[in-house]
Amino acid sequence: MSLRHSILGLLAIRPLTGYEIKKIFDETLAHAWNAYDSQIYPELHRLEEQGLISVEALTDGRRQRRVNELTEAGRTELQRWFEEGGPSNRLTRDEFLLRVFFFGLMHRTEQRAWLAQERERLEAELAAADDILAREAIAQPKSARGRDLLRWQMACIDLHVAQTTARLEWIRSAEKEIG
Amino acid sequence: MSLRHSILGLLAIRPLTGYEIKKIFDETLAHAWNAYDSQIYPELHRLEEQGLISVEALTDGRRQRRVNELTEAGRTELQRWFEEGGPSNRLTRDEFLLRVFFFGLMHRTEQRAWLAQERERLEAELAAADDILAREAIAQPKSARGRDLLRWQMACIDLHVAQTTARLEWIRSAEKEIG
DNA sequence: TTTACCATGTAAAGAGTTACATGATTCC
């Protein structure tokens, strides 16, 4: 149930609409967790039903928005998640590694084509991550809390960058080896 | 549909029973892909229905085994997967990174406890990977094909180790920073 | 005889993906 906690976590920072949540998922949180609208909106309704968030339905002019805010019960649940620490027993599922595992079954040309494609994809991903890091580097949150939050959010992207870089280097050396 | 292709890939090496497939998943392939028995057995039945594998039901004594073998159609499908290269649009879902993202919301003690727990988990994982690598290093496949297959399988684990090491180093530096 | 391993599944619930559906507002 990490979708649930990723939403509760965002709402612990400030109240948000479903649309804003999706934007944060796509822009910043994408390196750690992401979800489709069609998963987010129903989950918000479930959270409301269970009293973990409260919703204020606004109608500015004729446009409707639902602002979601964490309740005390929601804050408690988030805290529980932090404390549980979680065994995180999830089985690994990584299509990239799966293809590498079966690389010996592929033809040389297929190997080359796939490596080149993945290299380009990862390079683009790294560039996008660098953009975010550069943009946030000039952000000057006013509160100490804001600084602390941002610092770890950036650390999360840093780690993702480090892992992606390891993968990219693996690709480059594999490309050299194959020739 | 990567479960399907991970199974077809294994059967391209040699015919296997569901039980053997699960063992390979757990021992070697676990670094790339894994699945529960309850997912593997039904998938084998679907693959048979669709003619991608053929099954020989054996009864040694009173014990039953179903040996699964790739058909020509199965080999074609696997080849299609290799060629398609795949956009692999999957959204990222990494509970580790998710927790890091929200680290600023956690208390110092929770941060410390969680980092220590994850560090131990990853250290154990690395040790297990090293075991496999050491075991396979002394394996001497007879055919050139066998050597090539094994080489990339080990490369897959190497990459997983590199990524895990990056994560572990991040944890260690985070632990130092928190104090 | 009991433990570890071999061997195969079903059922129900939960999570994620794709496709469909609608309409308002803002900026060029």
Add this chain to the structure above:
DNA sequence: GGAATCATGTAACTCTTTACATGGTAAA
């Protein structure tokens, strides 16, 4: 007037997880 963005959803399907269920064989 059209494109981009704001804004919220439902339905159907697929994939994954957890729990349940059964029985054989080999070695200590």
